[in-house]
Amino acid sequence: MNLETFQKSMYTLIVETSTNLPKDVRRAVKRAKERENAGTRSAMSLDTITTNIKMADENISPICQDTGMPTFKIKTPVGANQLHIQKAIYAAIEQATKDSKLRPNSVDSLDGSNSGNNLGPGTPVIKFEQWEEDYIDARLILKGGGCENKNIQYSLPCELDGIGKAGRDLDGIRKCIMHSVYQAQGQGCSAGFIGVGIGGDRSSGYDLAKAQLFRGVDDVNEHEDLRKLEEYVMEHANELGIGTMGFGGETTLLGCKVGVMNRLPASFFVSVAYNCWAYRRLGVAVHAETGEISEWFYQDGEEVSFDTAQSEEQEVKSESRVVTLEAPITEEQIRELKVGDVVQINGMMYTGRDAIHKHLSTADSAPVDLNGQVIYHCGPVMMKDEDGQWHVKAAGPTTSIREEPYQGDIMKRFGIRAVIGKGGMGPKTLQALGEHGGVYLNAIGGAAQYYADCIKGVEGVDLMQFGIPEAMWHLRVEGFTAVVTMDSHGNSLHKEVDKSSLEKLAKFKEPVFS
Numbered sequence: 001m002n003l004e005t006f007q008k009s010m011y012t013l014i015v016e017t018s019t020n021l022p023k024d025v026r027r028a029v030k031r032a033k034e035r036e037n038a039g040t041r042s043a044m045s046l047d048t049i050t051t052n053i054k055m056a057d058e059n060i061s062p063i064c065q066d067t068g069m070p071t072f073k074i075k076t077p078v079g080a081n082q083l084h085i086q087k088a089i090y091a092a093i094e095q096a097t098k099d100s101k102l103r104p105n106s107v108d109s110l111d112g113s114n115s116g117n118n119l120g121p122g123t124p125v126i127k128f129e130q131w132e133e134d135y136i137d138a139r140l141i142l143k144g145g146g147c148e149n150k151n152i153q154y155s156l157p158c159e160l161d162g163i164g165k166a167g168r169d170l171d172g173i174r175k176c177i178m179h180s181v182y183q184a185q186g187q188g189c190s191a192g193f194i195g196v197g198i199g200g201d202r203s204s205g206y207d208l209a210k211a212q213l214f215r216g217v218d219d220v221n222e223h224e225d226l227r228k229l230e231e232y233v234m235e236h237a238n239e240l241g242i243g244t245m246g247f248g249g250e251t252t253l254l255g256c257k258v259g260v261m262n263r264l265p266a267s268f269f270v271s272v273a274y275n276c277w278a279y280r281r282l283g284v285a286v287h288a289e290t291g292e293i294s295e296w297f298y299q300d301g302e303e304v305s306f307d308t309a310q311s312e313e314q315e316v317k318s319e320s321r322v323v324t325l326e327a328p329i330t331e332e333q334i335r336e337l338k339v340g341d342v343v344q345i346n347g348m349m350y351t352g353r354d355a356i357h358k359h360l361s362t363a364d365s366a367p368v369d370l371n372g373q374v375i376y377h378c379g380p381v382m383m384k385d386e387d388g389q390w391h392v393k394a395a396g397p398t399t400s401i402r403e404e405p406y407q408g409d410i411m412k413r414f415g416i417r418a419v420i421g422k423g424g425m426g427p428k429t430l431q432a433l434g435e436h437g438g439v440y441l442n443a444i445g446g447a448a449q450y451y452a453d454c455i456k457g458v459e460g461v462d463l464m465q466f467g468i469p470e471a472m473w474h475l476r477v478e479g480f481t482a483v484v485t486m487d488s489h490g491n492s493l494h495k496e497v498d499k500s501s502l503e504k505l506a507k508f509k510e511p512v513f514s
């Protein structure tokens, strides 16, 4: 095979997957948009999401800043050299990372160092299979870390919050799937897609679940029971009312695909792989001799364009109060904010995610004076130009709940007034917001191009030893928009949506498939 051409084909596959959402996914997002009432928080979020999808396409830049775990599924004709194929994929991954199409995302689990090129033990994942065809089938999924954290594996029988006992039968499986959607809330950037694996052992069960994510969104299960199960979940999961980003709303789930395999007599696993709306997976057929792409998968049907006229109309109809803030922010300004307000930030904000929070929790001082400042839970994709100036290529929020053990203390100790992230935070942070006078702002997860566009300059960076996603970037922004979802008066939209969706989950307790 012509390896140089094959490497180029893999590079194209990687760049397209990272920047161009497949048509089947676009159609699902479009359907969700049509269901949502104009002016609601969910409708406005979907608007941001579709604007972001378009921007990523036009800028040829990552849809979401989180490259996730690049996972390839490759089928090769008998006799193809898989070692050569692997080497070409590694080189293509390295090049795409250099070109800022992927964020350096491979981190040493013990010392926290970032390999910088997306290569390292276990990264990327490449799964080979042989087949009798004469061409190569190469598929790629970039599944982000936030939604990966919302995967869940059930061992039946079990007792589930809200929905009760799940036994070792189809109805027990149904309950697990409904529960999996509930437990993800908005943290995996809902509305999401789920792949479900029934049976296997703990690892093959998850593999089967993830394999379902390679099915087309519109495909129909050939297995009669599983088809009914998929249809049931698609019909009812949206009744949980979790909505886009967990803001409440009509659409919580965009796709559900279920696979089954045998199990051991003692084990009965139901494994669920949750994928965010930024469902980046594509595939190509590659000629085994020339290495050229001959066909793209998941791209059938007409172009799916998103109507921008509608977004302006929705903005007008929105009843949210819009407040503009510029740091340093006073306690008084923060105490005026209530859940539901829309905040537009101008001026400076500082990124801080896992490594920074751990660092600040024991540090005597912060690299910059954070009094009255805004912290953004974000690990951006960055590019340095020839003059040594940094540019933001993608910069959406990361899941905030991971900072729950640290956030409240850090806000109080350093005088931080606002944190921006996604998915909300827990009771400890809510209490600290009340005591100190702080606010939690929810940005739209995955909208990495939309937010990168609000960033007008990179004024500095600290703690680069933590790697690009984990460093503290000093960002100057204009019109950075987020919604107050936790305020200093004890209100949390996340707490409310969790409570109401748990109540709704209880409605699905009665047997359906018995």
Ligand SMILES: O=C(O)C[C@H](O)C(=O)O
Residues within 6 Å of the ligand: 065, 066, 144, 145, 146, 147, 187, 188, 378, 379, 396, 397, 398, 399, 445
């Ligand atoms: O790592 C990130 O930037 C985001 C992550 O995928 C998340 O959803 O929290």
Ligand code: SF4
Residues within 6 Å of the ligand: 064, 065, 066, 068, 143, 144, 145, 146, 147, 187, 188, 189, 276, 277, 278, 396, 397, 398, 399, 445, 446, 447
């Ligand atoms: S930030 Fe959201 S959209 Fe991006 S990878 Fe994480 S879960 Fe997916």
